[in-house]
Amino acid sequence: MRILITGGTGLIGRNLCALWLAQGHELYVWSRKPEQVPAICGAAVRPVRELSELNAVPLDAVINLAGAPIADRPWTQARRTLLRDSRIALTECLVSWLASLEHKPEVLISGSAVGWYGDGGEQLLTESSAIQQPDFATQLCADWEVAAQAAQPLGIRVVLVRTGLVLTSQGGFLSRLLPVFRLGLGGKQGSGQQWMPWVHLHDEVALIDHLLHTADAQGPYNACAPQPVRNKDFAKILGQHVRRPAIMAAPSFVLKMILGEMAGLLLGGQHIQPERTQEIGFEFKYKDLKSALADL
Numbered sequence: 158m159r160i161l162i163t164g165g166t167g168l169i170g171r172n173l174c175a176l177w178l179a180q181g182h183e184l185y186v187w188s189r190k191p192e193q194v195p196a197i198c199g200a201a202v203r204p205v206r207e208l209s210e211l212n213a214v215p216l217d218a219v220i221n222l223a224g225a226p227i228a229d230r231p232w233t234q235a236r237r238t239l240l241r242d243s244r245i246a247l248t249e250c251l252v253s254w255l256a257s258l259e260h261k262p263e264v265l266i267s268g269s270a271v272g273w274y275g276d277g278g279e280q281l282l283t284e285s286s287a288i289q290q291p292d293f294a295t296q297l298c299a300d301w302e303v304a305a306q307a308a309q310p311l312g313i314r315v316v317l318v319r320t321g322l323v324l325t326s327q328g329g330f331l332s333r334l335l336p337v338f339r340l341g342l343g344g345k346q347g348s349g350q351q352w353m354p355w356v357h358l359h360d361e362v363a364l365i366d367h368l369l370h371t372a373d374a375q376g377p378y379n380a381c382a383p384q385p386v387r388n389k390d391f392a393k394i395l396g397q398h399v400r401r402p403a404i405m406a407a408p409s410f411v412l413k414m415i416l417g418e419m420a421g422l423l424l425g426g427q428h429i430q431p432e433r434t435q436e437i438g439f440e441f442k443y444k445d446l447k448s449a450l451a452d453l
Contacts, residue, residue, distance in 0.1 A: 164222030267305035276425030321354030349389030351426030
């Protein structure tokens, strides 16, 4: 297959490239820094600076993962604009280009996040659930999905992957927590009762590959392990894994004072089940947190 990836140099993108190169697919990565693509994604991956370079290439699939990290910096007005432009404006540009093609790809798999649901409290959420508590992160994901769904009237199968916290040894969320927990300074955040949907990187990549090859898959799919945990239990299990106590709680008011509205990412949560994901026959290799951390 000929596959175009946006966000291909990111954590999930580069692991998809490794998998699909091994499967023999022809890969293209659209990047603001195309000169870095071969080193990060693989020498056989073809970098793309402008989409027009692919006008004559009969693509089979597009994987849209581009987006500035949402939790790296405070949500100033400039940061909010960047977060929206790197997701929504980029996706709108991508779909507009797809509309201009004579030969259109069969499928667009577009990134999203469990933040789409907002803070769900104790409500059990599946892909058929409605938005629970609208906030900036929720609106960001909702608008991102709407932008991707604009490809559907073009005859393109649109798949939306709502991803939880990705656990990996290659960086990301876990790499920020481990040094703190290894010093014995880890613990719950806020009440610790909030649910934390998570997914092992292996399963995230395997799910996207599964969705690519499942011809009738369309709409939203939760990329979250079927056994989510509460924040306090996540801290306890991670502390046990590094053999350190996890009793240094971070009070809600401190997180709100430091992070502002972004604190909602830590203090809110979603009790999510990957219902549609499992209905299409996808099997998670890492269903529980202990086995995921043991592997990592």
